[in-house]
Amino acid sequence: MSTEKWLKCKVSPGMFPNEYAVQSETFNGTGFCLFVGVGSVEVSQAPDSGRDVDGKLRVGVLSQEEDLVLVKLPAAALENGKFVTVKEKQLVGS
Numbered sequence: 001m002s003t004e005k006w007l008k009c010k011v012s013p014g015m016f017p018n019e020y021a022v023q024s025e026t027f028n029g030t031g032f033c034l035f036v037g038v039g040s041v042e043v044s045q046a047p048d049s050g051r052d053v054d055g056k057l058r059v060g061v062l063s064q065e066e067d068l069v070l071v072k073l074p075a076a077a078l079e080n081g082k083f084v085t086v087k088e089k090q091l092v093g094s
Helices: none
Strands: 003-013 019-025 031-037 041-043 053-065 068-077 081-087
Touching: 003 041, 019 041, 019 053, 031 068
Parallel strands: none
Antiparallel strands: 003 019, 003 053, 019 031, 041 053, 053 068, 068 081
């Protein structure tokens, strides 16, 4: 069973009113993006068109080796599916 954490990310408006476009990066700096429901993201203020805001994406932690963490995203990333490896310092909370 996975533990929930929050992955630091940039958030912009999605294609529909009930979703956000989310951008983050893997452990080696490769960027990825996905569209998720607004309930999967925490933002301090709603993003405006053309302007990203800092946010956190709810993810499931599947395994960890040293500072590398395999997480399950709430939706498939356009570049690499539902599973990505990130650095532990990119995660916050529980």
